[in-house]
Amino acid sequence: MGHCKLQDDAYHYGVKKSDLKGEMKQFRLEATNPFYERDMTKCILCGKCVRVCSEINGAGVIDFAY
Numbered sequence: 001m002g003h004c005k006l007q008d009d010a011y012h013y014g015v016k017k018s019d020l021k022g023e024m025k026q027f028r029l030e031a032t033n034p035f036y037e038r039d040m041t042k043c044i045l046c047g048k049c050v051r052v053c054s055e056i057n058g059a060g061v062i063d064f065a066y
C-alpha cells in the first residue's frame with residue numbers, strides 16, 4: 001500500500017520507474033492546515049485540489065500559476 005492513490009495505482013500496475021526526464025523541484029511540506037498536509041514535491045498537476053476548492057468548497061482560492 002502506498003502513501004497516496006497515485007502510488008497505490010503505480011504498485012497495482014507494477015510501475016517500477018518513470019520514463020519522464022526533467023528536474024525535480026523541492027518544496028517545503030505545508031502542514032499549517034489541521035485537515036491536510038500539502039507536499040508539492042509530489043504534485044503531478046492533476047488539478048484535483050483546484051476543482052475541490054472550487055466545486056466542493058465553493059471557495060475557488062487556489063489555482064495553477066507559472
Ligand code: SF4
Nearest residue numbers: 043044046047048049
Ligand atoms: S494538482 Fe493538487 S491534487 Fe493534484 S497532485 Fe497536485 S496538489 Fe495534489
